[in-house]
Amino acid sequence: PALGLFLFTIARDPLRIIILIAGAFFWLVSLLLSSLIWFIAVKASDPRDEPLQKGLLIFGVMFSVLLQEAFRFLYYKLLRKAIEGLVALSEDGCSPISIQQMAYVAGVGFGLMSGAFSMINLLADALGPGTVGIHGDSQLYFLTSAFMTMVLIFLHTFWGILFFHGCEHRRWWEIMVVVVMHLAVSGLTFCNPLYVGSLVPSYVLMAIAAAWAYLLSGGSAQNLRRFLLCK
16 A cells, blocks of 8 residues: 555655655654664663663653654754745746645655564564464464554554644644654554554554545545545
8 A cells, every 4th residue: 555655646756756755764864863762771771670671662662753753843844945945946936846745745755664664673573583473472463563564654644744734834733643643553552462452543543644634635525425436
């Protein structure tokens, strides 16, 4: 699905590809910074203290989420400046791409890079030397991880639209909702290996975010009905 989004909605437009790559870069920088902070905290702590190590892991995840959203805001400010420059350079005084389109492409960029890192981790685990489920754990690790990666890609896309809309119209509560949803989905991963406890709520949140982003983008129930009926 993520590859389909890229091929059918982004790949044909060079400007959208640039925005997507820049968005992926911003997400990558936020991950590197949060990983560095977590690494320093782990090295400075006692590795034999399991409760402390678990607390540091939770701190690392929550801090990473907040840093990602901070970089999403920085990217919005950068794109806002870019729109002003494009308007100044255009002959008709109009930008070749709207802020809503930028929000969508930036969200896909965040999601694709997030998904790429998730897949790298999965492939690293798949190479062994261990065997998933050999000690009685769930053998659905790879399947559920793939579904979780997909939902995170879509969520980043929808969060990008919601976040940029909140920034554009100064609706700070929308931004806070995005941050809270991101924290919630990341926190749900601590329910694993009880995968039902993480996947089902995550997909429910994705459906809510998708419907909200669809309405903010100008969609309506009538348009959706026409699309489903191919009218």
